Amino acid sequence: MDGLRGLTADDPQWIGDYRLLSRLGSGGMGRVYLARSEGGRTVAVKLVKAELAAEEEFRDRFRAEVAAARRVGGRWTAPVLDADTEAAVPWVATGYIAGPTLSEVVGSYSRAGSYGPLPEDSLRRLAYGLSCALRDIHGVGLVHRDLKPSNVLLTIDGPRVIDFGIARALDAVGEQTQTRAGTVLGSPSFMSPEQVTGQRVAPASDVFCVGSVLAYAATGRQPFGNPASGVHAVMFKIAQEEPDVAAVPDGIRALILDCLAKDPAARPTPEELAERLGPVPGGPSAPPWLPAELIARLGQHAVLLLDTDTPPGGQPPTVLTTKTLPSPAPPPPTPAERRRRRRWLPLAATAVVAAATAAAAVPLLSGGADADDSASDIPARYVGTWSGPVLRDGTPTGQQRRFVITHGTVGEVVANSTSLGATYECRSDGKLVSVTRHDGHPALRLDTKVVRSVPAGRCSALGEHTLEEGGAGTLTWAAAGRTATLHRVAPADATVPAGFVGTWRRPNDDGYGSQQLTVEQAPAGSTVLSTVVVGRAGRCTAHADLYAAEGGKLTVGPSVVDRAAPGCTPSSTSVLSLAADGTLHREFLGDDKQPRGYSRVK
Known part of the structure; x- marks a missing residue:
């Protein structure tokens, strides 16, 4: 709930029969909203991007993956509640989990978590829950493909895996309509060797990702390094080097190393993992699986959920599609209204916390509000490594230009650029200024800062850089009278x-x-x-x-x-x-x- 943001004029007020309350986030596939049904159930609704909806290959696979996701059940995941895969803009609705993501709790190299690394008892319960979730997901023929800390939510009675069954739909677009070398699906620090080398992804890939997630949960660090050291460096370590698990507790280190075996055939299955960890206590009499501070935070999530108003806005549309109502976004409640509503919170919060995993704990296919790329302003088609020869006023210079572009928002460093000449090499970090040119045309505008110069003192910033889509899957780069047609570079x-x-x-x-x-x-x-x-x-x-x-x-x-x-x-x-x-x-x-x-x- 920490990531709730108000609706804007660009957001619909209804999707299907669900009244939107706020925006949870956005990512490579679309926007995610917190909403309520007419019966009062709180749900999360993902609205697919219009450009994806126009791709028949995406729509076909999205339809199949949602149908499969509906069959996933069990304690650690739950069925999709509703969907319209035939709408002009497809959408899918799931129950909302009132709990933080694992990444929010543990933190990262650039952001402190609300708690930090988890103790060993919590790690074992986490491992058991993830194993059981994968057993259920794989059981209906799905492979998660993007298991990462922001796709694991923490509830009172265990973890919940979210965002399963959707990555393959995006993969259809990458294979059919955006075919280009080096397109990989997943989050670099939590990919499997099969993903980083472009091999076929099978259920064993998810088991490798479980190992990475558990190592992260135990130490607060990714076992193969963080993306700040370079995406390709991380991917190389995943494929070729051993993980850093020295700080992992002894009692769970061997299990994590088994999951992180380079050979998929050498990894345990989810069923074998669950058996090694043994059944865990459940029910009202079971001891808490998380530290007391985190249990208290789950209660705060429940209070925030109760404190979210359903805005006015007429009746739901009669057709299961999206509809933007002309009325402006509702004003926030007055202090008096908040006080009246809060008088009921002490009693109601207790009930909601107790029921957090019964009435509301079902997977949100989009990931939590803190998903690694959920708030990214960078379109997915830009992300990756690009390279090409540089021209000046249309004349070849003999220089080369390379960009490594990652997800991020305006004001953040989202790219690393290398300029290579016969006698020099310059590296710069690019901060995102805007996602449009000055004339409003879609493009990335970057403000760069030199971070390495060979020889020393040779390099200087070129001012604003512009990157926009070119023909045949290329990017066009321009800065200070220089241009380049950049082609995607494969990991190999x-x-x-x-x-x-x-x-x-x-x-x-x-x-x-x-x-x-x-x-x-x-x-x-x-x-x-x-x-x-x-x-x-x-x-x-x-x-x-x-x-x-x-x-x-x-x-x-x-x-x-x-x-x-x-x-x-x-x-x-x-x-x-x-x-x-x-x-x-x-x-x-x-x-x-x-x-x-x-x-x-x-």
């Missing part, structure tokens, strides 16, 4: 192929000493190349970062000298390739050095 194009990894060496031209390169497996934007030059003047070391791995070649930025020696100078941007004879070829884009060949050492 951001990591180093195995054939490059290892140590390579060549003798110095004067026959004394050698030059040694070590290529490491790393995502774009990370150090991938280490150089050691030993010569008559001494020992020189340097490193360089990966810009791109595509077309069988690695593009590496200009080097940074770590340990200098007489005559040791940074090298320009270079391109590495593997020759037919098994040697490594390095070509420099600047005019400082001639091409070089290296033989593998190990």
Whole structure:
């Protein structure tokens, strides 16, 4: 309930037979509203975006997924209450859960939670509830695909999993009408290896996500790092590296590690997880599963729910569709009205808290108000990694531009930009200024700040950047007279192929000493190349970062000298390739050095 926001002139006042009370959030699929039925039941209604509704592939799969979601029942999830998948703008209604999300409670690297990491007893109950929820979801042929802390709500008698069965409908649009390399569905820190590598997603993928969610709930940190370190870095760790679970309590660490097995076949099933955790006590006599502070907060949620008025606005429409009424949004209640209503709260709140998981605890398919991207101003079609050559006044410059765009709102940093030239590399953070151009046309306008310059002092901000949709699934970038057509970069194009990894060496031209390169497996934007030059003047070391791995070649930025020696100078941007004879070829884009060949050492 912390995320309730008033209705605006753009919001309908009725959806189907449900009177809207306030807006809960919005995301890649549509808007979510708190509403009440004519009988007084509080529900959550998701209204699909009009552009998605126009896609027949989306509508077909949405229809099928909602039908399957209606069959999901059990203690840890509950059926969809109502839906109209044939309306001009489809919608789905579920009961509203008066409880906080796991992400609200635990917090993150950028925002403190209301409590923090959960104790071990609560973690075991959480794990049991998530396992049982997945058992019910998988039992009707669904895969959640986006299990994350903001899709787990906490109620008095256990967790509730929400937003199941909808991600696949969005996937239909990505496959059929927005086909492009690198489109993945999910939240980067809580994806499975299958998701980050673009493989088929099966029920075992959800089990991996349970492991990540539990590790987060135990420590307050994502086990593979947070997106602030770079989306590709997180995805690389998920696919290739071991999770950080050192701070997880001993009693549940082994279970989490089993869930986080890289091989889907090695992970336990939800049924096996539930059996390992054993049945948990339930009913009125069961001890609380959450700390006392959180139980008290659930009561506050119930009070806020009672304190939400049903605004005036006539009778419901007779057809199950949306209708915007001409009357303005109602004014907030006066202090006297609030006092009259609050006189009944001590008694009523007790009843609501006791019934929080009976009458109101059913899944909200949209996620809670604190969902990772629920309040994002960035359209989903912009999110991802993009790259392309830069033009100036229509003439190629030889420079490259890359953007990594994430969800966020106006005023937040939503993009990281890299500009690569023959002799420099500049990285900037982009803060979202607006989602339209000055003429009102849809576009992202960013205000950038340089965060890394190679060489030092070389880079400066270009002022406002504009990104808008181009043709054939591209983005068009413009800033300070420069433009670029950006193409989406697949995850595989951001990591180093195995054939490059290892140590390579060549003798110095004067026959004394050698030059040694070590290529490491790393995502774009990370150090991938280490150089050691030993010569008559001494020992020189340097490193360089990966810009791109595509077309069988690695593009590496200009080097940074770590340990200098007489005559040791940074090298320009270079391109590495593997020759037919098994040697490594390095070509420099600047005019400082001639091409070089290296033989593998190990």
